Amino acid sequence: MSEDKKQVISPESPVETQAQNLTDSEQARLDRPKLSDWLELRLGWWGFVRKNLDEQMPAGVSWWQTLGNLLMTLLAFQFITGIALSMYYSSGPESAHASVKHINEGFISNIPIFGSINWGLAVRGIHVYGSSVLVCVTVLHILRVFFWGSYKKPRELTWLVGVLIFFVMLGFSFTGYLLPWDQKAYWATTVGTNMAGTIPGIGDSMLILIRGGSEVGSLTLTRFYAAHVMILPAALIILTALHLYLVRKHHIAGPVLPQKGATVPFWPNQLFKDAVVVFFGVGIVIYLAAVNPPGLEGVANPTGTDLVPRPEWYYLGLYEMLKIMPAGWELMATLIIPGIVSVGMILLPWLDKSKSRHPAMRQWIIISGTAIILMIGLMTLKGYLETPVHGEEGHGPAVEGQAAPDGEAEH
Amino acid sequence: MSDCKNCDNCDCGNDAPDSPERRKLLGISVGIINGVIATAIIGPVVGFVGAPLLQKRKGIWVKVLSESDLPPGETKDVKFTMHIKDGFMEVDREYALFMRRSGDKVLAFDPACPHLGCRVDYQSDKGRFFCPCHGAVFDDAGAVVAGPPARGLFEHKTKIEDDHIWVYREV
Numbered sequence: 134m135s136e137d138k139k140q141v142i143s144p145e146s147p148v149e150t151q152a153q154n155l156t157d158s159e160q161a162r163l164d165r166p167k168l169s170d171w172l173e174l175r176l177g178w179w180g181f182v183r184k185n186l187d188e189q190m191p192a193g194v195s196w197w198q199t200l201g202n203l204l205m206t207l208l209a210f211q212f213i214t215g216i217a218l219s220m221y222y223s224s225g226p227e228s229a230h231a232s233v234k235h236i237n238e239g240f241i242s243n244i245p246i247f248g249s250i251n252w253g254l255a256v257r258g259i260h261v262y263g264s265s266v267l268v269c270v271t272v273l274h275i276l277r278v279f280f281w282g283s284y285k286k287p288r289e290l291t292w293l294v295g296v297l298i299f300f301v302m303l304g305f306s307f308t309g310y311l312l313p314w315d316q317k318a319y320w321a322t323t324v325g326t327n328m329a330g331t332i333p334g335i336g337d338s339m340l341i342l343i344r345g346g347s348e349v350g351s352l353t354l355t356r357f358y359a360a361h362v363m364i365l366p367a368a369l370i371i372l373t374a375l376h377l378y379l380v381r382k383h384h385i386a387g388p389v390l391p392q393k394g395a396t397v398p399f400w401p402n403q404l405f406k407d408a409v410v411v412f413f414g415v416g417i418v419i420y421l422a423a424v425n426p427p428g429l430e431g432v433a434n435p436t437g438t439d440l441v442p443r444p445e446w447y448y449l450g451l452y453e454m455l456k457i458m459p460a461g462w463e464l465m466a467t468l469i470i471p472g473i474v475s476v477g478m479i480l481l482p483w484l485d486k487s488k489s490r491h492p493a494m495r496q497w498i499i500i501s502g503t504a505i506i507l508m509i510g511l512m513t514l515k516g517y518l519e520t521p522v523h524g525e526e527g528h529g530p531a532v533e534g535q536a537a538p539d540g541e542a543e544h
Numbered sequence: 545m546s547d548c549k550n551c552d553n554c555d556c557g558n559d560a561p562d563s564p565e566r567r568k569l570l571g572i573s574v575g576i577i578n579g580v581i582a583t584a585i586i587g588p589v590v591g592f593v594g595a596p597l598l599q600k601r602k603g604i605w606v607k608v609l610s611e612s613d614l615p616p617g618e619t620k621d622v623k624f625t626m627h628i629k630d631g632f633m634e635v636d637r638e639y640a641l642f643m644r645r646s647g648d649k650v651l652a653f654d655p656a657c658p659h660l661g662c663r664v665d666y667q668s669d670k671g672r673f674f675c676p677c678h679g680a681v682f683d684d685a686g687a688v689v690a691g692p693p694a695r696g697l698f699e700h701k702t703k704i705e706d707d708h709i710w711v712y713r714e715v
Binding site for chain 2: 225226227320323324327328331342344345346347348350351352355434435436437440441442452455456457458459460461462463
């Protein structure tokens with residue numbers, strides 16, 4: 134009787150023991166199963182957990198394989214803090230700035246031992262720095278896959294979906310940047326959307342569609358808010374689910390050269406490494422949010438001259454490229470170069486025809502990829518060093534260094 | 545199909561549930577119905593979200609400055625207010641212009657940099673407009689001196705009437 138019951142309740146759960154003589158408590162448990170056993174019968178969750186914990190990983194997996202877990206955690210942080218922020222945020226041009234100011238200043242309470250805690254600023258800080266750290270870790274994750282050649286057959290679509298997730302993240306950053314509706318937000322969006330306006334033929338229509346009108350205004354804010362809290366999260370959830378499904382289906386690729394030794398289960402060694410990395414990753418976010426909480430500039434003012442426009446740091450490379458493009462060549466910086474890099478990323482598994490994952494066997498890809506990465510890095514650094522921080526006077530050193538364009542400008 | 549040959553009772557006509565013809569017809573029908581259903585949702589949403597594309601900009605003449613307030617040789621940062629419809633709101637929005645005289649004409653430069661739209665600032669000691677974003681510089685006639693823009697500052701139409709300077713502004 135009790136044997137049969139055990140089989141039915143949980144074929145894989147710890148309940149299944151070899152013991153013939155059950156103690157009273159064990160017997161009671163089988164007669165009236167715990168919630169976990171009840172759920173196991175209906176959901177099979179323990180099998181699911183075990184399948185993931187016992188996932189066999191190739192020998193030689195290392196700290197590099199912990200980045201995916203860190204990304205998932207950081208994404209969860211963004212969702213949770215984002216939901217909380219949306220409860221206090223208002224997406225109208227007359228209330229957006231005030232609502233973010235309220236988030237920044239209106240939730241200070243004194244907690245014994247800890248002292249005064251600014252809850253709103255803490256949550257916003259985690260959201261703001263979380264997005265930066267998320268982009269950093271995503272880039273590291275992409276670089277690992279790139280240099281290890283892990284995108285090769287049969288993992289082409291895993292790479293493709295991952296690249297799409299990266300683009301969605303950049304979209305999150307671009308749309309989220311406008312929401313505080315301060316000077317920085319307004320002008321970064323004016324410039325960013327004008328970039329879409331430079332596309333020949335469809336540029337003007339694109340500009341109006343993105344802005345909801347010809348100027349950055351109330352409908353731009355509601356559109357960006359809709360994208361930030363509805364469209365992009367939906368896209369991200371679907372793409373991430375697909376990415377994880379593919380990672381599980383094909384398992385992780387492991388080191389470039391197969392290592393000697395048996396496969397190792399995810400639990401406990403790799404999960405421990407994951408936990409350590411997630412701990413430090415989250416620690417960096419909390420540290421940044423605590424040490425340098427995000428500020429808020431004056432309310433968006435189309436006629437104000439007090440702006441020092443500066444995009445989010447990971448757009449600084451693009452920003453710098455826009456500066457150095459000679460007159461009439463801005464399409465190179467707004468569309469052609471970013472377009473080539475994006476399409477190159479998407480098509481990487483098909484551009485790289487070499488069968489081997491070893492970097493030495495695919496020099497063409499490694500050299501061009503490294504060149505692009507270095508160029509983006511240098512431009513970002515140049516932008517970082519040359520853009521004045523907010524509040525500084527002056528127009529940046531680039532003004533003096535510019536050569537006059539050839540010929541008369543049309544007027 | 546092979547069953548039909550050996551089976552007297554089978555309904556093997558063209559309207560049998562699994563006949564290839566019937567499958568094809570039903571498949572096409574389902575496709576058409578799904579297309580109509582998809583249109584029912586995509587059409588209104590595209591029309592709604594794309595509505596701003598159909599809105600026409602309209603221009604009006606705005607009185608911005610008394611004629612005597614713009615002495616020759618000076619470039620003035622002029623601000624004026626227009627009552628505009630911004631999406632769901634009607635607001636008094638402030639706009640800015642740089643105005644200067646050129647002979648008997650009044651020039652009104654839009655402060656949006658023709659490169660990517662940042663607000664340029666005029667430095668009277670240098671007689672130049674500077675864009676703080678990507679380093680564009682314009683002379684006091686609005687022409688590009690340095691930086692990435694392909695064209696000079698945009699000029700609005702002006703007229704002088706009733707001792708006032710009027711500007712034609714599209715919103």
